[in-house]
Amino acid sequence: MTAKPKLAFYWAASCGGCEVTITELGMRLVDVSEQADIVFWPAAMDFKYDDVRAMKDKEIDICFFNGAIRNSENKEMAHLLRQKSKCMISFGSCSHLGGIPGLANLFDIESLCQRVFDTTPSLDDSRGTRPQKQTLMPEGEVDLPELYDQVKCLSDITEVDYFMPGCPPVVDQVWKVFTAALNGDLPAKGSILGVDPKNVCDVCERDKGEPSFRIKEFKRPHEVSLDQEKCFLTQGIICSGPATRAGCGTPCLQGNMPCRGCYGPAEGIIDQGAKLASAIGALIDTDDPEKLQVILDTMTDPAGTFYRFGLADSIMNKMKYE
């Protein structure tokens, strides 16, 4: 009998949603565990980093790595798992594009620390705390991972074989990828897995393409009563669907919420945020140029909206940090 393939799951800078999506496989996880050995999964099972260190190089067949690279622990584990894995899959938006943690790249590290440790409303008072690499305690010196000055994607620091987008990747796509991986049916290296062709609009059923429609004011979903049948853009709501890869099965749209862009740029798009600015910018009502700024001011956070999941992978990010 040939040995079962070995799987590993790891989370770096992430919220845990990617772990939840794997547990959502439910009973299908039992099938996975019959066909494969899960040799490392800190979120669900009791493994230690030393267990991984003790493995032979390339002993793990497939590693599903979620989360962005935010600190030295994330980086160390990424390198370690790369060394021990035959195939490394960048799993979820944070690992793929930086995700929500990547938005921290809009700020410098000191202003982030000020917010977290000094001015968060739930803090009674600021003690000027800052994370220290080493701290001397009565029991001895303790270490914390080093916080980096920018959030990176997994592929920025190590070789990645496949990418699987989504915040989190939807469970049906996860199952398809698991099945393909266990049957040795994965496509060419470098491919994006668990996705569909074209963009979210391609699979969105709403009424679209109102001739000469112009946005006169940007609104946020909670400010209006949203029509279930109409394109969000024609309701003044920013929807990232036009520039976002399909594959999610549109749960947000069905919940009457606009696409937020977590599946990353669709094929042919190099910079998701800039392309959204190009598509949505062209819709702004500009017959009166004086009013342009007034309309633009109704969009509270352009970078955070257009690059919600992809900032760390954007050209602007490269310009800032290189």
Add this chain to the structure above:
Amino acid sequence: MSHSIMIRTFADEVKSIPGGEHLELCYSCGTCVSKCMIQQKVEPDYNPRRLLRLAIMDLKDEAFKSPTTWMCSECDLCYQACPQEIHISQVIAAVKKLAVEAGYTSPLTPVSVDEELCSGCGICVMVCPYEAPSLYEKEHNGDLDRLSEVDANKCMRCGTCVGACPLGAIAREGVSNTEITSQFGYVIPHNPLLVAFVCDWSLREDADVSLLESYPEDQVKIVHIPCTGRIDPQHALMALDSGINGVLVCGCKPGECHFKRGNHVAKCKISLLDAMLKQMQLNDKNIRLVQIGTQERGRIKYEVDDMLSTLKAPKEAIA
């Protein structure tokens, strides 16, 4: 009691269409021709005065075949100048409507939609100043695919849809995404200091164009676009990413866009890009939009020199 107009002549037909009513106010002064950019830049036979005359003289067939009928982009520079205050573009549109009904077709090549790439998102339908694209459903592998199609008689080839299309599904020859990006650093090993995206209509004089083209290639690379509505902020970022120091987008003054609203579209896009660069604490001065009026001859050189001087400054400081 309702008024009914007796339609006896071609001129009556034109006048019966909303916008065509003022046809006979024209006394053929030719001010419209002197203002018209099409006549000056692309088609010497383009002549609004003559078209209105053909209509008044019942020369229907000549009117339908005239390039004027098909090439007017409704910029309305002539409307502002007409001493009789005739909304000439609307009269021309009335002639065009009749021409289309009579089975005549536009000599212009419209933008094309790649069905393999189009997702039917409808962005092109919304942004087009001429309402040329529309969505239709087509059977594909048993499913109904929603796709965009372009009415060849309405498309004025401004490229606003090309810039807005998220999937690069719309092409206009010369300004597809790869045709634009291949003109700067992504392919060329030696980058210029500045890449200038120049609207084909913003520079009134040939002298201005040759002035712009006189800069050495290592300083200014000119990328010609039909209208600044074609601009894609992605290309501006890609230019900077490939080592180019600055991006200058040259379009027309508000109210003078050859394609109704392309200059406003460019302003919106560049404003959004500026806002995002600021949020990222990046210098937003290296991507600049200038809007040049039809009367501002020679201004382009001033704008390019000004941008070049700011771009050179840090390099010299380092040296």
